[in-house]
Amino acid sequence: MANSNLPRRIIKETQRLLSEPAPGISASPSEDNMRYFNVMILGPTQSPYEGGVFKLELFLPEEYPMAAPKVRFLTKIYHPNIDKLGRICLDILKDKWSPALGIRTVLLRYICLSSFTLVDVYLKRPIHFLKKCSKHQSAFQYQPVHGFYKM
Amino acid sequence: MKFGSAFREYLQEEREWLVDQKCAHVEYIRLKKVLKTCQKDTSSSDNKDQLCHCQSCPLCDQQFFSELMKEASDVVGYFSSRVKNLLHLHIATGMQRYVLRLRQCFKDDRQALTQEGRILIEYIAMNAIAMRKILKKYDKVHSSVNGENFKSRMHAEHIEILHSPWLIELGAFYLNSSGLDSCDLDGVYGRFSCELNITKAVMTLVLPDSINLEHDLTCAICLDFVFNPYALSCGHIFCKSCACSAASVMIFQGLKAASPESKCPICREVGVYSKAVHMLELDLLVKRRCKDYWKERLAGERGDKLKQSNDYWNLQSTYSIGLM
Numbered sequence: 001m002a003n004s005n006l007p008r009r010i011i012k013e014t015q016r017l018l019s020e021p022a023p024g025i026s027a028s029p030s031e032d033n034m035r036y037f038n039v040m041i042l043g044p045t046q047s048p049y050e051g052g053v054f055k056l057e058l059f060l061p062e063e064y065p066m067a068a069p070k071v072r073f074l075t076k077i078y079h080p081n082i083d084k085l086g087r088i089c090l091d092i093l094k095d096k097w098s099p100a101l102g103i104r105t106v107l108l109r110y111i112c113l114s115s116f117t118l119v120d121v122y123l124k125r126p127i128h129f130l131k132k133c134s135k136h137q138s139a140f141q142y143q144p145v146h147g148f149y150k151m
Numbered sequence: 152m153k154f155g156s157a158f159r160e161y162l163q164e165e166r167e168w169l170v171d172q173k174c175a176h177v178e179y180i181r182l183k184k185v186l187k188t189c190q191k192d193t194s195s196s197d198n199k200d201q202l203c204h205c206q207s208c209p210l211c212d213q214q215f216f217s218e219l220m221k222e223a224s225d226v227v228g229y230f231s232s233r234v235k236n237l238l239h240l241h242i243a244t245g246m247q248r249y250v251l252r253l254r255q256c257f258k259d260d261r262q263a264l265t266q267e268g269r270i271l272i273e274y275i276a277m278n279a280i281a282m283r284k285i286l287k288k289y290d291k292v293h294s295s296v297n298g299e300n301f302k303s304r305m306h307a308e309h310i311e312i313l314h315s316p317w318l319i320e321l322g323a324f325y326l327n328s329s330g331l332d333s334c335d336l337d338g339v340y341g342r343f344s345c346e347l348n349i350t351k352a353v354m355t356l357v358l359p360d361s362i363n364l365e366h367d368l369t370c371a372i373c374l375d376f377v378f379n380p381y382a383l384s385c386g387h388i389f390c391k392s393c394a395c396s397a398a399s400v401m402i403f404q405g406l407k408a409a410s411p412e413s414k415c416p417i418c419r420e421v422g423v424y425s426k427a428v429h430m431l432e433l434d435l436l437v438k439r440r441c442k443d444y445w446k447e448r449l450a451g452e453r454g455d456k457l458k459q460s461n462d463y464w465n466l467q468s469t470y471s472i473g474l475m
Contacts, residue, residue, distance in 0.1 A: 007373075008373060008374075008375060009375075012375070013374065065372060066396055066397070098414075098419065099372045099393070099397050099416045
């Protein structure tokens with residue numbers, strides 16, 4: 001049902017994702033619903049998530065590309081911009097979304113997000129994800145926890 | 152042949168046409184003299200250095216950048232108005248079409264239109280090269296990057312000579328006139344060529360002085376060849392239906408109805424919809440080259456327009472009756 005009247009844009013994006021996959025990203029549409037994607041992201045090198053494999057789900061709403069895709073981490077991950085349900089705090093999925101962006105752009109931004117924390121868009125309790133460096137440092141100087149969950 | 156003499160020759164060759172039309176152009180020779188006097192002044196005061204090693208030079212800057220900015224905007228404005236006029240004659244609609252067809256029975260205007268198109272391409276190319284060379288010369292004389300900074304300022308203010316959507320329209324006009332995938336033009340300072348690659352959806356304009364312009368004709372929203380294209384004032388091209396969706400207006404209302412706060416989907420610049428340019432020649436080119444695709448998109452857009460207008464008027468009637 002969801003596959004009937006699928007916009008050309010989604011078909012083109014899917015074909016491009018399958019034929020030219022982005023490095024460190026594997027995305028494939030579900031067989032019964034072409035708007036639902038199973039995504040696997042490799043933890044970026046030289047980041048706390050190096051060596052990790054993270055599973056995500058991505059859904060393209062009816063209004064796509066005028067509305068942003070819905071994305072969620074299925075694999076548990078420690079990150080100040082990701083809550084315990086796997087929901088991500090990312091500007092391009094909220095007010096900064098543009099129809100010129102696409103699935104590939106969004107997923108590449110996740111890889112960037114894994115390497116750098118967006119301090120200005122922290123979720124409710126960033127302290128839970130951060131720890132103090134040493135006794136001698138200021139109470140406000142924290143470093144990310146070097147931990148992740150492998151699948 | 153040096154560019155200075157080629158530019159002088161070009162101006163002399165086209166003098167009649169330029170004078171008739173009160174045409175603007177980059178004062179390359181005069182600006183070069185300004186730089187030469189600056190170079191002499193600095194070299195006389197310090198013989199060791201031939202160049203003026205300062206980030207900005209009051210001697211030049213008073214007249215240089217302000218004049219260049221004015222000249223560039225005049226050139227772009229003049230070029231746009233001339234191309235608009237030329238294409239208006241080529242793609243006339245309604246009653247105008249019949250009048251023009253009647254005129255063509257007595258006089259063949261096609262040759263004249265093509266000739267004017269060639270003159271306009273040469274005009275924009277020569278001015279672009281003059282602008283590029285004079286800014287390069289400025290940076291060389293002053294050992295600065297002010298020329299480069301000025302280029303980016305021009306880009307921000309949308310008066311960069313070679314980034315006018317009318318240049319794409321002119322290229323499309325040439326391809327439509329020739330009926331070929333590519334066409335060559337011979338000019339004073341070299342060859343001009345224009346070609347369309349349908350597989351990649353790219354229009355390439357090769358101008359003299361190794362200026363190679365590649366215009367991507369893929370709509371960033373539908374990821375297809377642009378259909379019924381509009382160029383926003385920031386220079387980005389979209390299908391009309393895609394641009395309307397991005398600006399949250401209905402297709403039948405058009406882009407003029409877009410809110411001033413609406414942003415370009417690519418560069419996120421505000422207020423770019425009010426001066427959007429309808430690229431009729433480019434649409435004609437797509438229509439001729441990809442007939443099936445064009446028909447399919449036309450049917451789709453008509454369906455969307457009909458659905459949107461029905462929904463809109465149903466809502467209006469519901470409001471007027473007072474059911475909501």
